[in-house]
Amino acid sequence: MADVKQASAAQVKAAIRRKVKKHPEHTEEGLNIYPMMDMMTIILVFLIMQFAEESVDIMQSEDLQIPTSISRQEVTDALAIQITRADILVDNRRVMGLRNGTVDPSQKQGGANGFLITPLHSEMTQHRDRLKLIAQRNPNRPFRGSVQIIADRRTPFRTLSEVIYTMGQAEFSELHFIVLQGGTNAPTPPRGE
Amino acid sequence: MSSVQFSTRQKAYIRKKSKHHELDPSELSGELNIIPFLDIVVNIIMCLLLMTAYIVVASELDARLPITSRGGRAGANPEATLNLTVTIAENGIIVAGSGGKLAPGCTAMQPGRVITVANLPSASADLNNDGLPDVYDWAGLTRCLATVKLQFPDESQVIVSADPNVEYRHLIGAMDAMRADGELPLFPAIMLSAGVR
Numbered sequence: 001m002a003d004v005k006q007a008s009a010a011q012v013k014a015a016i017r018r019k020v021k022k023h024p025e026h027t028e029e030g031l032n033i034y035p036m037m038d039m040m041t042i043i044l045v046f047l048i049m050q051f052a053e054e055s056v057d058i059m060q061s062e063d064l065q066i067p068t069s070i071s072r073q074e075v076t077d078a079l080a081i082q083i084t085r086a087d088i089l090v091d092n093r094r095v096m097g098l099r100n101g102t103v104d105p106s107q108k109q110g111g112a113n114g115f116l117i118t119p120l121h122s123e124m125t126q127h128r129d130r131l132k133l134i135a136q137r138n139p140n141r142p143f144r145g146s147v148q149i150i151a152d153r154r155t156p157f158r159t160l161s162e163v164i165y166t167m168g169q170a171e172f173s174e175l176h177f178i179v180l181q182g183g184t185n186a187p188t189p190p191r192g193e
Numbered sequence: 194m195s196s197v198q199f200s201t202r203q204k205a206y207i208r209k210k211s212k213h214h215e216l217d218p219s220e221l222s223g224e225l226n227i228i229p230f231l232d233i234v235v236n237i238i239m240c241l242l243l244m245t246a247y248i249v250v251a252s253e254l255d256a257r258l259p260i261t262s263r264g265g266r267a268g269a270n271p272e273a274t275l276n277l278t279v280t281i282a283e284n285g286i287i288v289a290g291s292g293g294k295l296a297p298g299c300t301a302m303q304p305g306r307v308i309t310v311a312n313l314p315s316a317s318a319d320l321n322n323d324g325l326p327d328v329y330d331w332a333g334l335t336r337c338l339a340t341v342k343l344q345f346p347d348e349s350q351v352i353v354s355a356d357p358n359v360e361y362r363h364l365i366g367a368m369d370a371m372r373a374d375g376e377l378p379l380f381p382a383i384m385l386s387a388g389v390r
Contacts, residue, residue: 005196005197005198006197006198006200007197007198007199007200007203011197012199012203012206012207015199015207015211016206016207016210016211019207019210019211020210020211023213033227033228033231034227036231037227037230037231037234040231040234040235040238041234043238044234044237044238044241047238047241047242047245048241051241051244058251066251067361067362067365067366068362068365069252069254069365069368069369070369071252071253071254071369071372072252073252073253073254073255074252074253075251075252075253076253076255148253151361152361153360153361153362153365154360154361154362155360155361156357156358156359156360156361157281157355157356157357157358157359157360157361157364158357158358160361160364161357161385161386164258164385167258168258173257173258174255174257175255175256175257175258175385176253176254176255177253177254177255177256177365177368178251178252178253179251179252179253179254179365180250180251180252181250181251181252
């Protein structure tokens with residue numbers, strides 16, 4: 001009959017080592033995703049920068065279809081005036097309504113033959129005063145009297161000239177007409193007329 | 194033959210020490226698990242790329258309001274300035290200068306009601322920049338202004354006006370036609386007038 005001995009501490013340690021050896025050392029098997037993360041972050045930053053540079057906030061709709069031009073001039077940051085078929089908006093705030101792109105005579109000084117649009121003039125005067133105040137405090141932002149005109153392509157010239165005349169009366173004389181980049185091969189925009 | 198027997202305590206100790214732990218990927222390298230962050234970044238990029246489909250590529254056309262002058266300079270000859278005016282009427286484009294309206298061909302003056310650049314026949318209405326049919330002969334206007342530019346090479350200013358019902362897109366068409374003839378600049382300093390004729 002074999003002798004049964006109580007295991008010593010060294011034998012216990014040897015048993016532990018044997019058992020641990022059975023499990024192979026873990027090796028790194030997954031892909032290194034750090035370069036991918038770097039790339040993603042760079043793309044993200046690039047896209048965010050590109051979005052931030054878009055200084056024109058245009059949401060085309062049935063009431064606002066921007067005309068197309070061959071101009072490739074970069075958009076200047078200025079106070080935005082939107083003329084849609086139904087409204088006039090200054091800095092994305094609705095100032096007054098339009099009836100099929102025309103100004104109601106009651107909204108004009110002098111009635112039907114008038115050129116000065118009263119609600120727009122008072123709004124523009126407030127903006128002029130605000131911008132002049134900023135110019136006084138900050139010489140890096142002088143008052144140039146420049147506005148962005150974002151108008152529907154079907155707007156009659158009469159309405160446009162009334163708006164521009166009103167701008168002039170409020171000391172805004174530098175006009176930047178916002179257009180879509182296009183050429184002779186430009187895609188046909190959705191028909192809404 | 195002698196054999197070794199482990200006591201219950203020794204067996205428990207061996208089990209404890211030799212227990213294999215399945216490690217989390219983040220624990221392997223001992224660094225932060227960046228996979229959730231990567232998921233967020235990928236989702237944001239997807240959203241931004243989808244939004245680009247709705248972004249319009251915009252540019253601008255500059256114009257100014259005419260400056261009213263009070264009194265003229267002593268000795269200034271008003272006839273010496275060109276005062277080029279382009280008016281978009283319902284039936285064509287009128288080009289005028291200090292001396293009067295230009296006749297078709299843009300080489301001579303003509304009194305009375307005259308249309309310098311007549312509309313295209315509606316049957317052959319050309320497609321303009323926005324892909325819509327346009328009856329105005331913008332190429333004809335460019336040719337006319339190129340002729341004027343040859344005589345006044347230093348002049349760059351033009352006043353634009355239109356009939357009340359003329360659509361804004363035609364004004365943009367006119368501005369495109371007046372600014373340059375291909376690479377050659379024509380009259381890029383555009384001023385808008387209220388269109389009172």
